[in-house]
Amino acid sequence: MSSLSALLLQGTDVVSAPLSSNVVRLILAALLGMFLGLEREWSEKSAGIRTFSLTSLVAAVFALVATESALGVALLAVGAVLVVVQGILLAVNGMLEEGSGLSLTTSMSLMAAYGVGTLVALGYTLQGVTVAVVSSLLLVLKRELHGLAGRLDREELRSTAEFAILAFVAYPLLPAESYTMYGVTIDSPRVAWLMVVTVAGIGIVNYAVVQQYGGRGIAVTGFFGGLASSSAVVGTMLDHVRQHPDAYRYGVAAVLLADVAMAVRNLGIAIAFTATNTALLGVVLPLGSLAVGGVVAAWYAADWGEQVDIPLESPFSLRNALAFGFVFLLILVVGTVAQSRLGTLGLYASSFVSGFVSSAGATTTAVLLFRSGSIGSTAATVAILLATASSVLVKVLLGLAGPRQFTRSVTAWSLGLLAVVGVLTGVFVVVGVV
Structure with missing residues (x-):
């Protein structure tokens, strides 16, 4: 009975403990990545909400580790290279499937998501949110931006x-x-x-x-x-x-x-x-x-x-x-x-x-x-x-x-x-x- 009470007390301490700033940054990075992936999911692209959310989350994890050790810096660099490679593969795959030429929007958006996760994890929250919002607007306003460019002489x-x-x-x-x-x-x-x-x-x-x-x-x-x-x-x-x-x-x-x-x-x-x-x-x-x-x-x-x-x-x-x-x-x-x-x-x-x-x-x-x-x-x-x-x-x-x-x-x-x-x-x- 005493061991059960001790376990219950430990559980109460865990629940009442405040979230650390690092945990909040990880959650925010994942949410911003999800926000970026909404338009890609709606457009039925190969990379959607989950891919973008995980990309930002992984970037945030690597960035937090990078603040503590050199291994984290290496992981952050390797992750960036992998995101670039993944973007290239997505672009080539889209060109082969749709036959409409090379489209780099999803690839660049993934890089932006990786950057957002890194910024948020390193404490540049406002900058990360700004990048996410501006990037999302550029994705959503595709038709309007193309229409404006077409009307300019x-x-x-x-x-x-x-x-x-x-x-x-x-x-x-x-x-x-x-x-x-x-x-x-x-x-x-x-x-x-x-x-x-x-x-x-x-x-x-x-x-x-x-x-x-x-x-x-x-x-x-x-x-x-x-x-x-x-x-x-x-x-x-x-x-x-x-x-x-x-x-x-x-x-x-x-x-x-x-x-x-x-x-x-x-x-x-x-x-x-x-x-x-x-x-x-x-x-x-x-x-x-x-x-x-x-x-x-x-x-x-x-x-x-x-x-x-x-x-x-x-x-x-x-x-x-x-x-x-x-x-x-x-x-x-x-x-x-x-x-x-x-x-x-x-x-x-x-x-x-x-x-x-x-x-x-x-x-x-x-x-x-x-x-x-x-x-x-x-x-x-x-x-x-x-x-x-x-x-x-x-x-x-x-x-x-x-x-x-x-x-x-x-x-x-x-x-x-x-x-x-x-x-x-x-x-x-x-x-x-x-």
Whole structure:
């Protein structure tokens, strides 16, 4: 009886013992490998969920052993060689069975799974998860990526290469330290250029989405079209409602969703580039409310039976990227000088005016000034909100050129949203939540 009690007590100790970090890493590696193998399993490839999961798990085991002994390093290297050999065999087998030529996707995916397991086991969890997610997206979006590549002409391909060179070759050449202009310290030019490239990248991604799914519904037309170019959305909707006055509800909803896209983009810029400092959490409630309210308003306003294509100008253009960079630089200089000469009110005025041209540029300017310590979180938050509000108002002004019903609805919904967001923000400020 005493031996049985001892066994039960030992079992209790095992169950209550916390999982070690190594065990958690092994489990995570296997799960990420399984995640990578889902698409291959769905596509009925020879390597599926189990193969990918085991590949990541074996890599994690070898990597953990490698941290303790030289034998583990050898095992990790041998495992990598075996994965490469297995990938080659799978590629040749696929070519013989399908007769459609050499396909290396599954082979490269297995190598990615091995790399993910290694990264996770060595403690690079975020990097491993990032590789797994990006690799999975590349597998799932095969049709969309091939379709986009097929629609690009030679000029766009050349411009893409030029933009990539300018974006990623110029980045390390720019100074990383801050500098002072008119007595105001500006954050590093390298960070400023990264923000320009980020905004340009958002435009490219959303151009691809609209090209692939454009005309298939108001969500794509308004939201993703608005992320690529909100002015293009308004212009297209004006033309559409002039030709089809009865379809004005579709146009109103598209404009509202363009506002939602703009708010989400500005919120993302404000949070992402201040996460390492004290994040600008004050923008979350106002911009989040504008985004949610815009979606609700668009839902009620939309005519879901309408479908419209938006002719967007290709973002695969070095000229367009440099044009945005110039606008951003101009807004940055104006905002800096205004803040230096006129104080916080000067910054607010320049942000509001800049929002009529580019709320993204005004937002990045406020973020850079905040990062450098030139302005506080309150001033940066107000500047971003003013730029966002003026961007909403400029769509109202552009909408005045449309039919009466369209103009009236856009004005009412837009001003109503701004009023609700303003009241909510004011209430939360008073009670001390924001």
